[in-house]
Amino acid sequence: MESLSFERGEAPRSSSLPDRKVSGILNPGSSHGGEAPVIVIGAGFAGASAALTLADAGRPVLLLEAAKAPGGRARSFPDPRSGRELDWGPHLFMKANPALREFLGRIGASASLRFEPSLDLTYRLADGAARGGVRNERLSFPARGGAPASLLALLRWRGPRLAARLSIARGLRRVLKEGPPAVESPAAESKNAGETVEQMLDRLGQGASEREWFWEPFSGAVLNMPAGEGSGELLRRVMCEAFGPGLAGASLGAPAEALGPFWADRALDAIRRAGGEVKMAAPVRRIRIEGGAVRGVTLSGGESIEASVVIAAVPPPALLRLLPAEAFGGKSPWRDLGRLRSASIATAYLWLDHPCPGPAYEALVAERWEWLFRPGAGGLKAGDLRTGEKEPDAPVAFLCGGADSLASAPRSEIESAAREAAGRLLPDFGLRRVLVVRERAATWANGAGEQAHRTAAETPVDGLILAGDWTATGLPATCEGAVRSGFRAAEAAQDPKGG
Structure with a gap:
């Protein structure tokens, strides 16, 4: 059995797969009568959604990305050995993600993402008393029927004991009754400001079994942080948006293809069709600021490009490197960026013998691993998800995340843990190959103590706007939060004076 692992950025590109690089800049502003463009730095969800919104509005826009391929922290890479495109970390999306779904619709990606009619989740655990040594328990809520039908679904679920299932229902009802925290200033306006997930669950009377079977899978997926550090307010907002309108909003979906072709490539194509310009492998060295206002950017090769507005859609450390020292000098909001923390996500791809x-x-x-994915199965119809076989040589994937999790362990330990988990959870399968990849800074600013330090889109520098899932969106660092920040940044760029 082969073992291989690498960090993001080390993955080789395969000559057998199509090169997805985008062509360079032609002449910024040439198609808009010489008007200086809005420059967007970063081609992740935040930057791409901002650039597309501006291009659709007829504004000259130039999207710059340091990497050779788009996607930011939601990207994929070609695996030369299998000839498959693999994600740096498989993603789940919620139906109650209005901004993300709008963006995916605009770039033509909606057909590649199918949702279950309602929340439908299978739990897998090693159990020596079960047939084959593995239990699979399915929690399936009906799309209709209201509270009585939901209660019946919980009663039929054979995961935790009945008392725990009823406690989960009471806890979720209390969360929905409390409602979401205020978006504009969650830390200041909520009576539960600064509450961790653990404190929230203590207040809701949720025991160990309830947490293990219900709250921790959702909290881990949403926040990528331990319950003792993650923001209870962020989790409460997500739960209210997902479950508040009805259980259909909590349904999950996985893309039918890797993240690059699923959304990133389509997004750049849409930006170009709308009249925007893009350049990959174009790292920005500095945002040029003079007299308290943005003037443009300087690329790492020394080329300067004028800009009317610059939208920086990059993580906090990258942003600080782009700013001249005189632009922030330890003043707010820049000093707060250093208080935002990141967390890792690790994925182990496993090629099985059948x-x-x-x-x-x-x-x-x-388990130390939190999720099992079958890449590519997300495109099957709901009725086929539990019976359809995968494509030839398609791997399964284990995923985990968080600063205190296996994702932060040495890579040799991650590989060993993947093999051990496969022996427990997939006992009828032999391992042919293991590939471990890790995104060291996969999520940002999801801690309870960090919410007051997340900054707004507008900055004290005239013409400099921020976007990213780590900004003050009122949501965790998710794709939905990133897209909302991109839309907000584009709106600010079109009306920078607020009038």
């Missing part, structure tokens, strides 16, 4: 049919994703119980 096909492993099943759902596109499963929650793992009582």
